[in-house]
Amino acid sequence: MIPFLIRRLCQAVLVMFIISMIGFAIQGGLGDPVQQMLGPAATEAEATALRHSLGLDAPLWAQYLDFANDALHLDFGRSYFFHEPALSVIARYLPATLELVAASAVLTLLLSVPMGVFCAIRPRSWLSQTLMGLSVIGISVPVFLTAMVLIQVFSIGIQVTLFPADTGWGHWLNQLFSIEGGMPAYGRGNPVHVLGVWYTNFATLQGILYLLLPAFSLALVMLPLFVRLIHAEMLEVLESDYVKYARARGLRPSRIYFLHALKNTLLPVVTLGGVQIGTLVAYTLLTETVFQWPGAGLMFLDAIERADMPLIVAYLMVVGLLFVVINTLVDLLYRLLNPRITLSGRAA
Amino acid sequence: MSPETRSPATVWRRFRGSYFLYRLQRNRRAQVCLTLFVLIMASVLLAPWIAPSNPYDLAQINLLDSELPPFWIAGSEPAHLLGTDVQGRDLLSSMLYGARVSIAIGFGAVLLQSVLGTALGLLAGYRGGFVDALLMRLADIQLSFSTLMMAIIIGAVVKAAFGGAFYGDYGVVILILIIGLSEWPQYARTVRASVLAEKQKDYVDAARVLGFSSYRIMLRHLLPNTLTPIFVLSTIQVANAIMAEAALSFLGLGMPETEPSLGSLIKSGFDYLQSDSWWITLLPGLFLVTLVLVINLLGDWLRDTMNPRLHKG
Numbered sequence: 001m002i003p004f005l006i007r008r009l010c011q012a013v014l015v016m017f018i019i020s021m022i023g024f025a026i027q028g029g030l031g032d033p034v035q036q037m038l039g040p041a042a043t044e045a046e047a048t049a050l051r052h053s054l055g056l057d058a059p060l061w062a063q064y065l066d067f068a069n070d071a072l073h074l075d076f077g078r079s080y081f082f083h084e085p086a087l088s089v090i091a092r093y094l095p096a097t098l099e100l101v102a103a104s105a106v107l108t109l110l111l112s113v114p115m116g117v118f119c120a121i122r123p124r125s126w127l128s129q130t131l132m133g134l135s136v137i138g139i140s141v142p143v144f145l146t147a148m149v150l151i152q153v154f155s156i157g158i159q160v161t162l163f164p165a166d167t168g169w170g171h172w173l174n175q176l177f178s179i180e181g182g183m184p185a186y187g188r189g190n191p192v193h194v195l196g197v198w199y200t201n202f203a204t205l206q207g208i209l210y211l212l213l214p215a216f217s218l219a220l221v222m223l224p225l226f227v228r229l230i231h232a233e234m235l236e237v238l239e240s241d242y243v244k245y246a247r248a249r250g251l252r253p254s255r256i257y258f259l260h261a262l263k264n265t266l267l268p269v270v271t272l273g274g275v276q277i278g279t280l281v282a283y284t285l286l287t288e289t290v291f292q293w294p295g296a297g298l299m300f301l302d303a304i305e306r307a308d309m310p311l312i313v314a315y316l317m318v319v320g321l322l323f324v325v326i327n328t329l330v331d332l333l334y335r336l337l338n339p340r341i342t343l344s345g346r347a348a
Numbered sequence: 349m350s351p352e353t354r355s356p357a358t359v360w361r362r363f364r365g366s367y368f369l370y371r372l373q374r375n376r377r378a379q380v381c382l383t384l385f386v387l388i389m390a391s392v393l394l395a396p397w398i399a400p401s402n403p404y405d406l407a408q409i410n411l412l413d414s415e416l417p418p419f420w421i422a423g424s425e426p427a428h429l430l431g432t433d434v435q436g437r438d439l440l441s442s443m444l445y446g447a448r449v450s451i452a453i454g455f456g457a458v459l460l461q462s463v464l465g466t467a468l469g470l471l472a473g474y475r476g477g478f479v480d481a482l483l484m485r486l487a488d489i490q491l492s493f494s495t496l497m498m499a500i501i502i503g504a505v506v507k508a509a510f511g512g513a514f515y516g517d518y519g520v521v522i523l524i525l526i527i528g529l530s531e532w533p534q535y536a537r538t539v540r541a542s543v544l545a546e547k548q549k550d551y552v553d554a555a556r557v558l559g560f561s562s563y564r565i566m567l568r569h570l571l572p573n574t575l576t577p578i579f580v581l582s583t584i585q586v587a588n589a590i591m592a593e594a595a596l597s598f599l600g601l602g603m604p605e606t607e608p609s610l611g612s613l614i615k616s617g618f619d620y621l622q623s624d625s626w627w628i629t630l631l632p633g634l635f636l637v638t639l640v641l642v643i644n645l646l647g648d649w650l651r652d653t654m655n656p657r658l659h660k661g
Contacts, residue, residue, distance in 0.1 A: 011485075015489055018489075026505055026508070026509075136641075136644070136645070136648075137637075137641060139644065140587070140591075140637055140640040140641035140644050141637050142591055142594055142595060142598075142633075142636070142637075143595075144595070144598050144614070144618075145614065145630075145633040145636070148614075148629060148630065148633065149630070149633075151621060152621060152630065156621065156622065156624070156626075275491075275492065276494070277494075278492060278493045278494025278496075278498075279494040279496060279497070282496040282497040282500055282595070283496075285500065286595060286598065289599060290618070300504075301599060301600070304504045304507060304508055304601075305600075307508050309508070312504065312505075312508060316501065319497075320493075323492060323493055327492050
């Protein structure tokens with residue numbers, strides 16, 4: 001375990017080093033923020049002065065040492081646009097993203113575990129067939145499209161005019177199939193201030209209402225992946241000897257399924273959850289764009305539009321660190337939960 | 349391979365007796381998917397001849413026709429079967445031309461990533477040792493970031509570095525490069541795995557004893573035996589590439605609205621969702637989902653048919 005831990009930590013440090021190199025290359029070599037900030041009417045003297053005040057006229061190696069030193073002190077420079085430290089800008093936007101991810105993770109878990117288990121236990125049932133079919137379709141639907149359909153249905157609403165509206169029953173049928181909509185689908189509403197920079201959507205009913213559509217879009221995209229995985233793993237576990245033995249002992253089926261089988265099914269789910277963290281960040285970015293959810297992803301896209309290099313680099317470093325930490329933790333957790341892997345890792 | 353075994357009649361006879369056709373005749377879903385795929389490909393390739401109008405031709409656009417609904421909604425016009433967008437462009441034509449761009453990027457990106465990934469996978473699997481460790485670590489790291497996130501980051505950097513105008517001019521090439529470069533690990537891993545299995549076999553030893561160079565062994569002996577998994581993977585990767593392109597375009601990191609792909613059509617229509625013109629964005633979306641779903645289902649079927657070993661994973 002200890003050699004593995006050390007190897008894994010070394011790798012994590014190496015990856016962070018590579019990410020920091022990329023970050024520096026982006027900050028040092030690309031884009032011209034001076035042009036962006038001053039506009040085309042500025043004189044050469046003004047441009048030189050600003051370039052000097054931003055430290056952009058120093059030689060490359062000096063800039064790199066500066067960057068590395070600052071990065072280790074968690075200082076990524078000041079955002080060109082916000083005129084404040086890049087990291088504190090991110091700290092301001094990150095809570096919104098974390099709340100969105102947390103809400104959709106809870107939704108995904110609450111929905112995927114029962115669905116996956118049910119599909120494995122009753123593979124012939126029409127409900128299982130429908131769910132598995134839907135999961136195939138779900139994988140082919142991009143997250144922004146799911147989000148748009150949810151907006152159309154639950155925010156804008158659907159007005160059915162299929163039946164003649166002048167007759168009483170026609171009007172009634174139109175009403176029956178129409179959906180009023182009205183769910184908030186833009187921004188965060190008025191989140192309530194708690195600890196420090198944290199504004200939360202969970203404190204009020206109105207806040208949760210704003211969270212609902214974005215969180216559901218995100219959850220609906222992650223759902224097919226997890227349902228399919230839980231289904232496949234559960235099927236495999238149900239074939240194993242210990243489940244057969246548990247059946248032979250005459251244990252209650254619910255006890256076998258949810259205590260014995262589910263425990264071993266959830267292990268790959270942990271890994272998949274870890275591996276999917278990058279996908280999750282990308283999907284969150286897309287969801288935030290559709291709903292104009294003021295999170296870190298939306299901030300990143302705005303930073304790209306403004307060529308706000310310190311902010312772009314800081315975002316990449318924060319996300320990179322998040323990836324590395326989570327991947328390392330998941331690997332460690334996997335080894336801890338599944339000792340068989342450690343054996344094969346040695347001289348087996 | 350003597351010339352007569354390659355004659356069309358022989359190829360046809362071999363195809364008629366093949367396991368592939370046997371499986372196809374017994375799978376209704378695969379037949380439907382194949383038909384749909386051929387239909388979509390044909391209509392997309394023939395778009396300049398069969399599309400009702402040319403969406404790039406400003407002379408054919410009439411602003412007075414803007415935001416017409418599709419044919420089943422009152423107020424539609426027969427000339428515009430699926431309605432028009434805000435600029436009065438015929439939506440069906442835009443979709444056909446847009447799918448052309450999407451599919452071109454999809455195939456281009458898969459070509460790039462398969463060549464790159466196969467070469468690196470062959471090298472890693474055959475050479476082993478340091479090269480293998482380095483390449484696979486790199487692949488692991490890149491995959492842990494997820495290919496979509498990788499593509500978004502590369503796209504963001506390229507856009508911030510060269511500006512939006514450059515990005516718009518070379519959209520297709522940039523997107524092929526971005527998606528191709530971010531997805532090669534999939535191929536490298538698959539090819540490496542089959543090379544490791546093939547390497548144990550006697551024919552590779554025989555080739556080595558005969559004194560063939562390692563490049564000859566890799567290209568002439570190992571590569572042909574890894575083609576099946578490459579082919580199966582490519583099908584699903586085309587769908588993935590089309591999805592990635594749509595996501596990038598939606599984020600503004602893809603095709604410009606002057607030469608829209610399906611993704612940028614969806615993006616430009618999104619602003620008009622609130623004004624009740626849902627078809628401008630949701631119909632291209634439906635087309636995208638159909639295309640990706642059909643390719644994914646075909647890929648699943650191919651995997652089961654051609655290589656039952658790959659079934660799980």
